[in-house]
Amino acid sequence: MKNGYKLSALAVAILASASVSANVSADPTPVNSPFITDVKGNIVEDYSAKPAEPEFFSMRMFSTPAEDRGDWFNMSANYSSIQGVGSDIVYDFMLPPLKPQPIIVAVLDSGVDIDHEDLKNKLWTNEDEIPGNGIDDDGNGYIDDVHGWNFLGNSLGINVDQDTLEVTREYKKYLELKEGNHWIPPKKRKYYQGVEADYLENVEYYTTALEQVTAATEQANGYKAQILALVEHKDFTVDGLQVLLSHSNADVVAAAQGLLGVFDSWYSFEYLESRTSRYKESLDYHYNLDFDTRRDIVMDDITNPWEKGYGNNDVKGPVGAHGTHVAGIIAAERNNGLGIEGIADHAQIMAVRMVPNGDERDKDIANAVRYAVDNGAKIINMSFGKSYSPRKHIVDHAFRYAARKGVLIVHSAGNSKTDNDIKPSFPNRFAKHKWSRPISTWMDVGASAKYADDSMVASFSNFGQETVDVFAPGYRVLSSTPDNNYAAYSGTSMAAPVVSGVAALVWSHYPELSAKELKALLMSKSRTYPELLVKKPSSPEDLVPFSTLSISGGIVDAEAIFAELASR
Template structure:
């Protein structure tokens, strides 16, 4: 079975048919150019509610329907509670990221144990000069993005807010760890191997949340073990449901379909609050839905554009999870996941399609977290 990646650049549609060995891939439907676990706060952050004119500070924000006042995410209200915290490290496992992009560069993770460009492995983690992550395709410390998918995903999660240009990410104060696993020239086996390496790097180097906007139909014991290691460190993995128009309860899509409770699997929504036609679904295996159609975000070389798919929806949920951890960093990952899923917005079109029958709502989640909380199970490594 062949896999298709459909991309439109500069209003020219390019159809790329990936060979059958490309079993690990991402599928944006449409693009238009226009060391230890990092320490977290030990108590809720005091944040004075204040509404900022986002359209002055981020002049292209209006192009993303998911970020406006009428969005089902209610992000404008959520930002009155929290806009994130740079202590939160989100690993973006993808095609790389344009780490020089003006709307991203101030939110790129900086490895605290590494001295840049000295040719040494200062922190002893096995990687030389890995200041912002790693390129597992080229095996070097420069995870640049030649495709655009990873940069688009990163912008949704954590584009800088209030800098007078572009857009804002869902969690505009965050540290983005860049892990490049994907190459269109690699075999499916190579992409999967690089995925597993990326997961293990994130686990071993301080990530609190892992965003994986890709996947495939093959079960991998080693990949599952890597995500289990993430669970043991209190790390949430937010994974795309996939874009095959299939019931994932019947046709599994990994890693979203692994039976691990630190995974949040995400389907894609249209502005009309319906599943995107291509989105996978499944009442047992898919947890929640988020905006995923015609999403405006960052692209390489300082550009911006639109993409559609569960990749984009996944990034929105990752951003909301980062806001939640920023607000109350001592909660274990399973508690954050439970709060996120229990505070979804019920949506008629999603009933019987996904586990929660609803879409993510950032404001509802943050309101729940800033309310007085009873202890929830053992405190995870987030608090250490």
């Protein structure tokens, strides 16, 4: 089947005849957007022009120019124009004299490279487990869980990498019900019809996108071949092609102009390759109705939401880039001369792998939360989300358990530039059953950029005056990636660990605070901008007060929290 994804005969007929409405976004991402995103919408490659950076004054001396700091989230908005959280100032001038306490932060994510040079000394260790003996020494149901657990593998050490999206899994259920002539209650039928429209729209989008990038690649390769047939040339970047524009051979000039014309829209050969890979991946795996590696690898009973004990202790998994990046923001070792400086010096990272390259399963979310709570985590960072949650009740149950145990839950708001007040993403604090109260220790975090101007809210960030608690730095953030590497990512996935890091920093010095009290400080002491108008992510032509895009109306501020606690 073309591109690796497969549709039943019924689905093909629907796709051919249906008029599909835009359910995912009123303003779909352009096929040739300068942002290369992962399946969760986090920007992992950025081909956009770097924004102009204003001059500023800073009292702090840095080893590199302050404007170039990748870990700019540590900087102070009080002493520079960069809207960081001020953790550098806290360490320099504001720490109380008492000995800090270690705070366990569970990173529920795609995996963490526990051997990374900037993280290996910042890990939670299960002291009751003897490494490598193949025995569940502490009797918690997980064998050799020394630094955490991986819910996406088996006892042979084989792990799930790619997986489908929840919309694909739900649409497959719907097709099976229809093809089996099963009766579907009206409310459920309406739900499935929305799933169907969502799925088919996305398949159509990615199919068209792949066709366009394939055509552009063929055109670019054609111009490149013309140039190489006429002249020896190695640098086919935009800058490298400039020298050919003054070549004496008119055919060389014409071919160079043609290739630059392609790059006006498609940036570079590397960009074309990344786009092609991204679109193929979506069709081959994420929207493929017949793709299901979990069934053959994990071998759990996916119909039993209360099953536990499956998985293995490979907390990095096949890649682990996203989770390693998140962990570095929270806890990368400070003052070691390597990489970046994480926010919380006394945070211990508990690595819990449950997010594949696709959508996480509700069962795995619930088990991961319970694992984290039962093993002592005080903060759970969740930099993931999805559009559907078919077993939300079991996830809600786990979150209520965490809240009762006094655990702070920090979640990324999402990267679809939508209003979460109108269209929720999952998981969230609101119970499926309306009579249950929202999770009291939950925080949703939007992403902010470096400067207090009309672009301070990241263009991709979700928002919500009733559903997003606070904003935090999440644009072009440098952090750790596997194999002792570092990279700049953008996303609310980066903003959430900034909040988790600040929370861990505060809690390590003021352990008497409850989770609710800590949440209240993170919100009430956020830095506000009463007069600032910003571009609304869902309609960037509209300028709106920054204060209207979240509950607190501000950006998390470690300096203000420590100043408040010192005054008590």
